[in-house]
Amino acid sequence: MKKRTSILGGAAAIAATFVVFVIPFIFIILMAFKDRQQSALRDFSWPTGFHFWENVVEVVKTRNWMMITAFINSSIITVVSVTLLVIFAAMVGYVLARRKTRWNGLIEFLILAGLMVPPAVVPTIWLLQGLKLFGTLHGMILIEVAYNLPFSIILYRAFVATIPRDLDEAAIIDGARPLDVFFRVVLPLLWPVTVTNIVVQSVGIFNDFTNPLYYLPGNANATVQLTLYNFQSQFSTAYNLLFTNILLITIPPLLVFMFFNRQIVAGMTAGAVKG
């Protein structure tokens, strides 16, 4: 009796997962192989011909090879933001976890506020313009770092607390200055958290559509998400190209996952840090 229920339950879960995750992906792939007319039907019909390669070429060549520029921009933004996020969030998390001062309450409040309060776009644009950062890649990087810092800090602070203070003290006695303690002892031990942070943040930043839309206007500044708009307009949409585009921009996050996947699992099963 128990076995049948659990098999049924398992089957239902698999079916639900299939519908939610796999079917849309199959749809995307099917659409990428079709030509423009067939894709306009927007159904699950099998592609009449193999148009995949021409779709890809078309997508990449659109608007003066905008796709290439977009990939470069997105990559720069993602890599630099994530690097800055990891370093700064780890530093803040480390100090918050180790040092008990009366400012801790205020700082934690600010972090929570950063996490919960939605950013106001127009004042931010006004601020960026004042700093001459509006519409620049480094401005965009600073925005991404600022928006994602609270989450990263909370993640790091929780994990720094699991590193025994003894290790800091042993390092200090060995002659480590504060930055040595941080970079040579604490940060290496935070590797599992760093990996998780890298994966989560890089996928989030790479996939970010709205922030580049607001703060990074212009063709030269396009990020990959914005290229989707190349193929959508009020009156005509080339669905095959649109979905090919979607497929192309799914690849980098997929690579990140595949590369770091084993590290995340290893980090979670490695056990507590023991001196």
Added chain:
Amino acid sequence: MAGLELKQLRKSYGKVEVIKGVDLSIEHGEFVVFVGPSGCGKSTLLRMIAGLEDITGGELVIGDRVVNAVEPRDRGIAMVFQSYALYPHMTVYDNVGFGLKLARTPKDVRDQKIREAARILQMEHLLDRKPSQLSGGQRQRVAIGRAIVRQPEVFLFDEPLSNLDAALRVDMRMEISKLHNDLDATMIYVTHDQVEAMTLADKIVVLDGGVVQQVGSPIDLYKHPANLFVAGFIGSPKMNFVEVNADKVSGDTVNVSGPDVVGVPVALPAGKVRPGDKLTLGVRPHDLVVAPSGAIVGRVGLVERLGNETIVNLELPSGASWLAVLDGDQALKRGESLALDVDPARALLFDANGLAVAAA
């Protein structure tokens, strides 16, 4: 070479004073043990010497320098932690050499020092392992190796054997003692275990509540404790105490009596005690002997026959209970009446303030 001086050292956390004016002088090459119950401030004192805690008042002198404001790395100290505090992501080789790497020591010098420390501690075969692949005793050795390699003037040990099992503790205790002889180094050792203190120390510092209770050699503390606290802390099993009044003073003997004991003679020079003085009598369990006409009479409670000695729990008339460790195997029955005596020279008297009535 370097000795240490602690001059009126104080430590407060806000309004709470935890170290209340400690004065101590440590010679070069001495093995000093700070001992005391939990919360007495011994670890705090050690950390103040190391530089991990700020000094609120007083002076700390290492060698001939006042080091209150000096960073730990410049004080010439090295510390072995209770939890070993090995860097989990580095091999034993890198753990031991971490300090040297930070000091930018040339690679060949660094390598030679690491291997020398490994040789002294017999851990050459462990150099490529990570701490998670070592046993507790091996980790402890790596921690000691990391300290040795710094060639410090003072070694600081913070309860290093607490995390080891009993058998290993005995072995490591002997290794530390041997190390002390080989290196001829000043060592300050913190423990709550008075057996470790008695066996390892040249000098024991007994602390309670942030105040030094007594400083002296192990046997000195055992035979001539300065107050009730030291008397009760040093020696296992614990010293027996009873409230008494001084009866008769004649020459160099004082007779004391109380609710549980009548006419126990205690050897004391004349003039130290007057008849009628309220005192506490302290007798160590090992100093009690069976005597038919003994002054200490009670009922046998629990008997533990260990073969070479017998531990007897004696219930005294007032309800108090004394422990006696008697030589040899004594076939005593529970409930039996037992009379014990004590050598007048071994019995100790403490005045109303808990201070020892000095024998000399």
